[in-house]
Amino acid sequence: MKKSRDDYLTIFFISIIGIYILIALAFPMYAILSKSVENKDGIFIGFENYQSYFSNPALVYSIYNSLFISIITMVITISLAFVFAYALTKSCMIGKGIFRSIAMIPILVPSLLSGISLIYLFGKQGIFRDLMMGYDIYGPIGIIIAEVFYTFPHALLIIITALSIGDARLYEAAKVLRSKSIRTFFTVTLPSAKYGVISAAFVVFTLVITDFGIPKVIGGQFNVLAVDVYKQVIGQQNFEMGAVVSVVLIFPALLAFVVDRIVQRKQVAILTSRSVVHEPNKNKKFDLIMLIYCSVISVFILTIIGMCLYASLVTFWPYNLSLSLDNYQFDLMDGGGWDSYYNSIRLGCYTAFFGTIVVFTGAYFVEKSRSVKTGRSILHLLSMMPMAIPGMVLGLAYIFFFNHPDNPLNFLYGTMAILVICTITHFYTVSHLTALTSLKQIDNEFEHVSSSLKQPFYKTFFRVTVPISLPAIFEIGIYFFVN
Structure with missing residues (x-):
């Protein structure tokens, strides 16, 4: 069966989000989990x-x-x-x-x-x-x-x-x-x-x-x-x-x-x-x-x-x-004083903005797309994984992965960007489930009607799905910000 334009766009967006989760979660976790089969000298011991x-x-x-x-x-x-x-x-x-x-x-x-x-x-x-x-x-x-x-x-x-x-x-x-x-x-x-x-x-x-x-x-x-x-x-x-x-x-x-x-x-x-x-x-x-x-x-x-x-x-x-x-009197204590507070506000804003976009878009394709079934299942599985990773373990995984001198993404280490990526990843699952719960309660008939009228899926997404899901979207944004 010939793939439509929507199918190719779906594959593209699922691939982008999937690559993000692989880089932000799977690869760092592989870096630290490989330690579980090595000794302190880095030698494989099963x-x-x-x-x-x-x-x-x-x-x-x-x-x-x-x-x-x-x-x-x-x-x-x-x-x-x-x-x-x-x-x-x-x-x-x-x-x-x-x-x-x-x-x-x-x-x-x-x-x-x-x-x-x-x-x-x-x-x-x-x-x-x-x-x-x-x-x-x-x-x-x-x-x-x-x-x-x-x-x-x-x-x-x-x-x-x-x-x-x-x-x-x-x-x-x-x-x-x-x-x-x-x-x-x-x-x-x-x-x-x-x-x-x-x-x-x-x-x-x-x-x-x-x-x-x-x-x-x-x-x-x-x-x-x-x-x-x-x-x-x-x-x-x-x-x-x-x-x-x-x-x-x-x-x-x-x-x-x-x-x-x-x-x-x-x-x-x-x-x-x-x-x-x-x-x-x-x-x-x-x-x-x-x-x-x-x-x-x-x-x-x-x-x-x-x-x-x-x-x-x-x-x-x-x-x-x-x-x-x-x-x-934070300025008299270790930890950066008030600068740490302002950096936290910046981190919250960046995380809420980019995290909400990534999570809701990913949840939409997992729930509403009818193509790339295997890809959607893998994306959903990857989306469930961050909940099982303690923040401390994820942070250590980022040290092993992003701080490696041979990693082309090494430039992210020590920047606000890596904090945003790590935070979005750490709190991904709850936001993903919140978005899925909202999307599940919207009838797929909206997408079917849109498809029969030969309208691209993104028009339905922006004109129907997003307005109906605004309460859940705001909840996700607030959840990211305050965390």
């Missing part, structure tokens, strides 16, 4: 490093700990985020904008902030240490609470996207048939959001299993895989063993990809060309319950943030609790 790793009971126990923490956190976070997203999209409660803004605050801060805050609240010298009733905040309890705080907005972004587009005709039909609210929820609302919920679950699971900031701060003696990477690479300068642990951490992304593809085959479009956007009806009792729920979650988030803000103003915790701004 799987000896793996044998050494799995023969160490303490390191193997870290796998169990990581899975335990990740699964528990995933269940709690998805449950909390779904109800919160449901309140924002399906209720008429007051203050939706305020609650949504508060829920996004954890994205603004590094993951370890929640761990630090919990130490100030419930640690050995914490304000509410007596509330622990003999339990220790250092360990799995502290890690789970802190990880729920950290991953909550990530799950919320995806689930809100899944719930925000619903066909009002289905809800009207349920109302005419006098279906109870609970039945409507399980037969209309939940099926339409199923793909988003599953995607969010794997995002949370992988974020937790690859995070080392929180376990490092509040984990105590509770070892997890990501901390093992930190100990091996930073503590012992054992890059070979750190690469071995990195390989173990990649498996969740592969599992996520397989499950994602299985669910995707069963997913149907929710928004068709004849759909009517669903607007929730007022229900005082339900709206009040949702208001109370969102208030409780918001108080929890603000307490974590507020505690760290207060502690930053304390002169010397807990012995001198007088407030001062001494801790904010």
